[in-house]
Amino acid sequence: MNLKSGIAKIAGKSSYWFLHNVLKGGTSFPGKLAMKIDPEVLNSLAKGYETIIVTGTNGKTMTTALIVEALRKKYGDVLTNPSGSNMQQGIVTAFLAHKHKHSTRKIAVLEVDEANVKMVTQLLHPKTFVLTNIFRDQMDRYGEIYTTYEKIVNGIKLAPDAKIIANGDASIFSSVELPNEKVFYGFKLPNDKVENDFKAPVNTDGVLCPKCDHILHYHERIYANLGDFFCPNCGYHRPELKYTVNEIIDQTPNGLKFKMGKKDYSINIGGTYNIYNALTAYSVAREYGLSDEEVAQAFAENKRIFGRQEMIKYADKEIDLILVKNPVGLDEVLHMLNTEKDDYSLVTLLNANHADGIDTSWIWDADFEGLNRDKIKKTLVGGQRWHDMGFRLEIAGFEPGSMLTNPDDDSLIEEIKKLPTKKVYILSTYTAMLALRKAMAEKKIIKAGM
Known part of the structure; x- marks a missing residue:
């Protein structure tokens, strides 16, 4: 030094x-x-740390939390950036803040923004890269999915001896020849049939073959562009999977039960996308020497984290605060809401600051029309771009007269108290979520910080 x-x-x-x-x-x-x-x-x-970099469009924060929870079971202290501050300065802060406790192995698990992978890799030599998925996200920052992956690959090329643990259901992750050791994970459900041959819906991004630009076909599709893909033109297909989800046993907004290998696992959050997050963490944990039993125990004890299906008690309400930031993520949250058995109120908060992406057109690609509106007893729209979100819901079939609009966080919190249902789901973009949490902290509804 x-x-x-x-x-x-x-x-x-x-x-x-x-x-x-x-x-x-x-x-x-x-x-x-x-x-x-x-x-x-x-x-x-970072000197002396075995560093695991977790990157991709969706699921970085939850996947990182699950990996950390699992590795702590075996190795004790693990350094991480739990707030989701995933650019270079936030990662430096995570190291500055860390007070090293007892551990048998110095490990750092870092969520890293896709555009920052190269910069971070230049300064610390990762042992493992973990790739979750790539979807269209914040076009003003990342461009198309191919440019996003190029940013990640440019970082990986600086560490050719690092292992890559990647989502094999994402066609883009096996498309570039790299010298690194690769481990792939994905879904292999009981109803998977090799003879199936179909295309993804027409508005799905990332379904051109990375090798020949022909439209990919699927034997099985889980959601968006993820699944057992193959190209009928050049023969490109899903790589061999080492770790798999073999069955989805049960899904609710507050819990998931699924089978990986021969063992059942459960986590206390909802959404098929979170099964992918769990599978990613499971794959990393197994590569780092954990048993199925150790992983299952870690998952069962996992706590909800900042803004990712964060549970908040307020007045007589049970509030589920969920970050949404791109069409695929929002779509999967909407699908999750359709597994809710009770009546609920829906709050949507839309901002368009730099950290959110300044273009709000992505909300039109999400399937609000598919929501089961019989369960939604009241709708509240807020955030700086509340008028855009309100209009989107109106086009989806929500009655404008029954929608409340309230861009001010203090008065929005008061309106939440008056909502007619016990359960309240808040879908919020990033800076709108930060502002709402700050207002809630000032009112002592939640603790300040992350």
Whole structure:
């Protein structure tokens, strides 16, 4: 460690202590400060750690949390960035904030923004890359899915000896020849039939063959572009899977039960997309030496995390706060809501700041029309772009006269108290969620921070 990095670490740690003990917040500023003093401080901070990088469009935060929970069962202390602050400065802050406890192996599991994989890999040498999926997301930042994957590949190429654990159901992840060892996971359900031959729906992105640009076909499709794909033109097909989900046993918005291999697993959140997250974490855990029993115990104990089906008790309400950020993720949340057996109220919050993506047209690609409206007793629309979301719901068949519109967070919280159902689902973009949580913290409904 040179003098510059030493000063950077002291400054960063001091600012972190002040922000969290005096101001009760701050997830990226200490990292920004440390990097201003020494742009390569991460190299020094990460020395001696086996680093696992988790990246992809959807599921990074939940997958990272599940991996950490599992690895802690076997190895004790694991460093991570639990707030979801996944750009370079947030990752530096995670190292600055970490107080190393007893562990038999120094492991860091880091959620990394797709566009930051190369920068992070340049400064710490990952042992493992974990790839969840790639969907169309924030076109102003990432462009099409092929440019997003190119950003990730440019990072992986800097670490040719790192293992890749990737979603084999995503055709893009096996499309580029890399020297790295590869492990693939995916769904292999009882109803999978090799003789099946069909295409994904016409509005599905990422269904062109990465080798010849012909439209991909499927033997089985789980959702979006994920499934047992094959190209009838050039023969490109899903790679061999090492780890699989073999059966979905039960699904509700508050719990999932499924089979991987010969064992049943359960997690206390809903949505088929979260089974993929669990499968990803399971694959990593098995590669790191955990048994099925250790993984199952970790999953059963997993807590809901910040903004990802976060449960909030307020007045007599049970609020489920869910981050939505792109058409595929929103679609899967809407499908999950259709598994709700009780009546509920629906709150939708839409912002269009840089962290959300400034283009709101993505909400038109989600299937609001498919929602079971008989279960929805009241709808409340908020956020800076409440008028866009309100119009989208109106076109989907929601009565405009029965919709409440309230862009102000303080008064929105009061309206939530008046909703006619005990269960309330809030679907929110990222900055709208941060603003709502801040307002709730000021009212002592939840704790401040993440």
